Amino acid sequence: MTFRKPKSWATNIKEHGAKPEPIVDPQHLRRSEGANANMSHTVLVVEDEPNIVLSLQFILRQAGFTVRVARDGDQALRAIDDYVPNLVILDIMLPKQDGFAVCEAIRANAACRNVKIIMLSAKSREADKERALALGADEFVTKPFSTRALGKMVKDIVTIKKPVHQAK
């Protein structure tokens, strides 16, 4: 079962200030099990390294996610305006706008209340991790990462019952 909304949906909500409809039906999520069940979820990969994008695309598709890709911060925000994903895998070192700025923008967007964010960093600095979590990221992953662990993390975070970021 696919859940698609009109292109202008998110914008309308913002304009009228109405309470956003839940993007994912929890009942539906509870019923969904297995790889195919993830096909209804979309992951936005924001990463400027082509080879890393390639590997992430491979893993996520194999896990049954729909994968969209943004090469820089601007592209990422445009993509979110266009379509609200279930999960954003967000690199920090990005052209134009960095990952922190994108994360902040997503969290400021009411339409993206339930969007999960996993941040990637090659810098492995504790300060970066703290900042990412403070800005509302759900997870922080240091490169190089294990594809197996990342795959499991993505599945867990997307199929969790209540929105993680609101608890933080």
Added chain:
Amino acid sequence: MSGGIVLTVSFLYLGLLFAIAQFVDSRAEKGRPLTRNPYIYTLSIAVFCTSWTFYGSVGLAATQGLDFLPIYLGPTLVFVLWSIIWVKIVRICKVHRITSIADFIASRYGKQAKLGGLVTIIAVVGTTPYISLQLKSIATSFRILVSSSETALLHAPSEPIFFIDTTLIVAIALALFAILFGTRHIDASEHHEGLVAAIAFESVVKLVSFLAVGFFVTYGLFNGFSDLFSTAANRGLSELFTVSSDHDYSIWMTMTVLSMAAIICLPRQFYITAVENPDESFLRKATWLFPLYLLVINIFVLPIALAGRLSFDRASADADMFMLTVPLFHDQAFLALIAFVGGLSAATSMVIVAAIALSTMVCNDLIMPLLLRWKGLNINKNDDLTGLLLTIRRVSILLILILGYVYYLIASESYSLVTIGLVSFAAAAQFAPAIIGGIFWKGASYRGALAGLALGFLVWLYTLLLPSFAQSGWLPLSFITDGPYGIAMLKPYALFGMDGFDRLTHAMFWSMLLNIGAYWVVSLLTQQTAIERIQGTLFVDVFGHTDDERDSRYWRGSATVADLQQLVGRFVGVQRAAQAFSDFAADRDINLRKSQTADAALLDFAEKMLAGAIGSATARVMVGSVVKGEIVGLEEVYRILDETSQVIEYSHRLEQKSAELERATAQLRNANERLQELDSLKDHFLSMVSHELRTPLTSLRAFGEILVDNPEVSPEERTQFLNVIIKESSRLTRLIDQLLDLARMEAGQMDWSLDTVDMEATLREAMASLAGLIKENDVIVDVQTPDDLPKVRADRDQLIQVIINLVSNAIKFCDKSQGRINVSVSVAETMLEVSVADNGKGIPENMLTRIFEKFHQSLDRGEDKPQGSGLGLAICREIVTFHGGQVGAVNKPEGGAVFTFTIPRADSLDVRLSAE
């Protein structure tokens, strides 16, 4: 001539003197002093010329010829060549309100009463022969004038004319006159205008009288000088006025030095020149006017002496009285009377001034200290001591003259006037080391001065005074001939077997040897007390401490408004003080009169104002001392000022230190900022290295895991993934190589192999390496080089690296298939310039200067472009800079960027030099 006439004239003359003194004093009290001019001051200094000059010089000239001269040579030398010593002494006397020579010496050496007492005793004993000389001359001249018989002209009658001795009468008369003159009022520090005027008048009288006799002799008895001298020469007297080689001139030296000391150290000279000086500037005129006076009064000495010798053809005639006997011999009784008055004036001026000076010393430096010490007398509780002081002075004047008379009785008969005078000179000269040393040598100490004076005085007593008693028969003559108790070594005229000199030179040698020796050695050996040190500094540096003589008065007096204002003004400036005081009065709506006694509020105000300038503690001391009416001596003020200036100096140094500290702090802060900057740069660098290493590693690990976990991937995908692994591995390798290169270059540990390199061949080789990349990106690279390109001196491999980095950088920023890159070389004077121009999107202006920094990556490169390490341009810069060239980047107006670097030509001077 009848005694009545002579007596009448004498007392009329003395009465005239008294009238002059009274008149001048009354004028001075009305504020119109007549004595405040340099001529009267100079004439008063001429008190130096006594009856010794008036009668004695002629006597000496009649027997010894020119030997009378050195006595005037010394004073002339001091005044003409060394007047600074008088200026200094006068300034010190004014600043310290010195009243006598004893006061001066005692004050210099720490205000020691003992020293003042010793000086007083020496002065009194030393002056006694001098006074007896005056008494003798007056008495003798009186007797000659009164008897005026043929025999009297040759030998003055010694039998008394009155019932008692004439000389005693003269002594008592002079004592009374001196008492009347000198002790009318008490304040010794005030000037005695009347006295000075009378003394100046006497100097005129004795000069005029001497000149009158001189003119009479030279032009009355003879036809001028040449006639007189040729007549004398014909009579065999030429030895008296010619300088011959067989004469012993050692006495000249002694007498010149002695008279130099005397003009400064004789108590009356010191008193009249320094203490009675009304204005320092008068000294300037005195320096030539006084020597002139000496010259004029000596012109006729030799003519009168010769005339005497020619008139009385007997060597037994009393040559000392030629001034009288020559006119009398030629029946000029009136002229003789004038000469008598002149002699009287010469004698009285000396006696009066000496008696006043000595009585002041006896009172202030001898009797008063003793009385103050005698507690039973309770003298310090007595409010009004003026009566006591006056009595002491009057009695001491009388005693001094009687002492002179006693010496006259004992010794004068056997000596000439000059010999008696020289004994006094020798005594006064004992003060010279203590005075002159005291104003030029800070290290001179109280004990040194005491020892020197005591020893010098004892030697003087032994070698000059006691023998005079012996020769008069008051001591056995064997004292002189065999020494005391027959000890030949102690013969007073040949001490320790020294008998080559005349008596005077001998006495001066021993007394000065012991005086100066003890003064010097003891001063060096003893420690100065604080007050000695202070006084020493104040005396020696008197010109440094005082701008003019008036400074000294500021610190005295009671707490009147004027005193306070002056005190405050001294520290804060006169105008400011005046302004502040009038403001104070205006604030309280009161009228402050200068003489009014200051109230508590004004005292508080003054203290506060002073505290602002010199600190509260010192201000309290200063004001407190004025309030109590205590006399704050200059030395205390200077001590306080010294301490204050030390505190100021100290705080100034503290300020300097704190400024230094601030500077050091600023430097530290800068260094710290620089360190933090370096630290953050290092941090940034490490985090960038981490990023650049982790990025390819991420792909390696991800595709490794993917390939392991997904054995079923399609062969195409497998190949793609494996290619990624290979590419990322080589990227990693390249990054590590560049990092190591850069580290080595920055640390200066790179092994460069410099050689002469052909640029064209180098470019070709670089292009060959880039061929794959060029083909892959489908860009056009156009290389243009001029013919006959000079060689460069460079590390060939590194040069290739620079070109590869720049061109591949250019390719990275060009659009695929659209890129056009021009590589060109131009020749400059010492360099080759290589440019790499592209038609890409150019470099953001704000990045132009930063693109050569490490890890300054453009994150805005085109899609699917090979990721650089961020080190390529940094390495280019390192390489080019090492070679002595420069790198730079600009944007072309039509779009695209141009990277340029220079590399030195092998034939340039710099390269040749560095290659050698």
